[in-house]
Amino acid sequence: MKLSITDTQDRNSNTILIPLEQSDGLSESLGHFARQWEISLINLTKEFKGESGETFSHRKGDQRFFLLGLGKNPGYAEINRAFRSFAHKYKNKLDPQLTVDLSSFRATEPALAAEAVSNGLILGAYQLGIYKSEKPELHPFCSETAELNLLVQEKSRADAEGGAMRGKVIAETQMKMFDLVNAPSNKKLPTDLAEWALDSGKTYGYRVEAWDKYQIEEAGLLALLAVNQGSALPPSFIVMEYVPENLQPKAKIALVGKGVTFDTGGLSIKPAANLHLMKSDMGGAAAVFGAMETAARLQLPVHLIGIVPATENSVDAHAVKPSDVIGSYSGKTIEVIDTDAEGRLILADGLNYAVRHFQPDVLIDLATLTGSAVRTFGYHAAGLFSNNDRLADQLTRAGDKVGERIWRLPIWDVYKEDIKSDIADLRNYSGRPTAGAIGAAKFLEAFIENHPAWAHLDIAGVAFNDSEFASQKCATAFGVRLLIEYLENLTDN
Numbered sequence: 001m002k003l004s005i006t007d008t009q010d011r012n013s014n015t016i017l018i019p020l021e022q023s024d025g026l027s028e029s030l031g032h033f034a035r036q037w038e039i040s041l042i043n044l045t046k047e048f049k050g051e052s053g054e055t056f057s058h059r060k061g062d063q064r065f066f067l068l069g070l071g072k073n074p075g076y077a078e079i080n081r082a083f084r085s086f087a088h089k090y091k092n093k094l095d096p097q098l099t100v101d102l103s104s105f106r107a108t109e110p111a112l113a114a115e116a117v118s119n120g121l122i123l124g125a126y127q128l129g130i131y132k133s134e135k136p137e138l139h140p141f142c143s144e145t146a147e148l149n150l151l152v153q154e155k156s157r158a159d160a161e162g163g164a165m166r167g168k169v170i171a172e173t174q175m176k177m178f179d180l181v182n183a184p185s186n187k188k189l190p191t192d193l194a195e196w197a198l199d200s201g202k203t204y205g206y207r208v209e210a211w212d213k214y215q216i217e218e219a220g221l222l223a224l225l226a227v228n229q230g231s232a233l234p235p236s237f238i239v240m241e242y243v244p245e246n247l248q249p250k251a252k253i254a255l256v257g258k259g260v261t262f263d264t265g266g267l268s269i270k271p272a273a274n275l276h277l278m279k280s281d282m283g284g285a286a287a288v289f290g291a292m293e294t295a296a297r298l299q300l301p302v303h304l305i306g307i308v309p310a311t312e313n314s315v316d317a318h319a320v321k322p323s324d325v326i327g328s329y330s331g332k333t334i335e336v337i338d339t340d341a342e343g344r345l346i347l348a349d350g351l352n353y354a355v356r357h358f359q360p361d362v363l364i365d366l367a368t369l370t371g372s373a374v375r376t377f378g379y380h381a382a383g384l385f386s387n388n389d390r391l392a393d394q395l396t397r398a399g400d401k402v403g404e405r406i407w408r409l410p411i412w413d414v415y416k417e418d419i420k421s422d423i424a425d426l427r428n429y430s431g432r433p434t435a436g437a438i439g440a441a442k443f444l445e446a447f448i449e450n451h452p453a454w455a456h457l458d459i460a461g462v463a464f465n466d467s468e469f470a471s472q473k474c475a476t477a478f479g480v481r482l483l484i485e486y487l488e489n490l491t492d493n
């Protein structure tokens with residue numbers, strides 16, 4: 001979709017979208033439209049209250065106007081959601097050219113509003129049916145002639161332009177992540193994740209290495225290998241590095257993402273009912289891929305490292321068994337109590353490699369790690385665990401701003417009991433149904449070599465969710481927007 005920013009009334013399109021918040025100024029705005037359209041203000045006021053999700057449409061000559069309700073005090077998340085739903089809902093009725101009138105929009109700063117609008121409209125055009133033999137009709141915004149005109153005040157033009165471009169770049173990567181997470185495991189092998197990263201690195205100019213099984217053995221990523229033992233497919237260990245050109249990086253940040261392309265549970269096999277959802281067990285990897293690609297495209301001033309250990313968690317005669325003791329990259333030995341607690345095993349190697357090899361200033365991992373996080377937060381927030389208050393605050397604020405909520409849980413040392421083993425250095429599960437997400441975080445903490453600025457995001461409940469796109473749960477690309485917001489707000493240390 002092409003983007004153009006104008007400050008005049010000359011519109012290339014006949015469809016004009018006007019977002020309105022529920023505020024004291026609403027009746028004045030409605031008065032203006034009632035006069036302009038020569039319709040009754042009383043009727044308009046009855047039919048449009050500015051509530052979130054509400055639309056009112058009016059035709060005048062060959063122009064079509066839509067008022068779009070945003071509710072009270074809308075921020076990025078509310079604006080984004082309203083535009084995304086609009087683009088999705090009206091897909092069969094829209095022209096490829098659209099004007100959004102932000103000239104009297106005051107709720108949010110122009111750059112952020114423009115970003116939320118362009119990102120939402122583009123995401124709303126997403127279509128799920130990639131494997132259907134009969135391809136669904138293309139959304140009008142995907143056509144060659146698609147064009148979004150943003151009408152803003154002259155003084156906000158540059159800001160709005162920057163915001164709209166950023167929204168577009170982020171949406172394009174978010175949609176690739178939708179495709180990757182929505183893909184079934186027979187269409188996304190661990191080596192396909194590696195291919196994706198190699199392609200992205202080549203296209204957007206960042207370094208990517210993907211290790212094969214032999215290189216993983218050479219390096220001694222023993223926990224990743226243990227999880228891979230029961231799978232017919234080889235693992236991959238993906239290392240990405242983006243260094244900004246001609247800019248002094250503000251910090252060196254390492255991101256580690258869980259890349260389990262399908263989680264059967266292994267010998268501690270999962271029940272059948274929701275097993276199909278476990279194709280989404282690489283949502284953490286998707287967040288890391290998305291952040292890497294977007295950071296490189298936006299040329300963010302940060303030295304960014306992305307690590308994705310990728311494997312299936314499957315079962316055959318070679319599969320790791322409950323009670324087996326395995327090694328790890330760190331050298332610590334692990335008693336595998338439950339083979340379904342596999343994410344923490346591969347992350348242990350990913351985190352330890354990230355710290356020892358790159359010595360980052362900040363270390364962040366993202367993983368669809370525990371059912372416990374889903375039971376705690378439902379589908380509305382991710383669990384945050386951190387040993388650093390400043391980092392926890394920065395991430396929480398970034399998430400609040402863009403509508404990807406995270407909420408901190410403790411990692412007190414009393415929970416270390418849960419990962420104590422009699423026979424090995426650690427065990428991967430307490431064997432009890434309590435404090436599961438915290439126990440998993442304590443396990444990861446044992447592999448960060450006392451790094452002082454680490455955060456773990458348990459995104460099990462939010463990576464794959466209900467949405468307007470589908471009748472079943474589908475990918476959200478949770479984490480991409482949050483991480484970009486966090487990286488953009490980094491200050492020099």
Ligand code: BES
Nearest residue numbers: 338340341343368369370371372429460
């Ligand atoms: N991938 C799952 C966690 C999960 C559950 C993600 C639901 C998304 C939705 C993870 O590998 C897992 O199986 N965790 C177990 C650990 C337990 C055996 C200690 C869990 O949380 O039940």
Ligand code: ZN
Nearest residue numbers: 263340341342
């Ligand atoms: Zn599992």
Ligand code: ZN
Nearest residue numbers: 260263281343
């Ligand atoms: Zn898993």
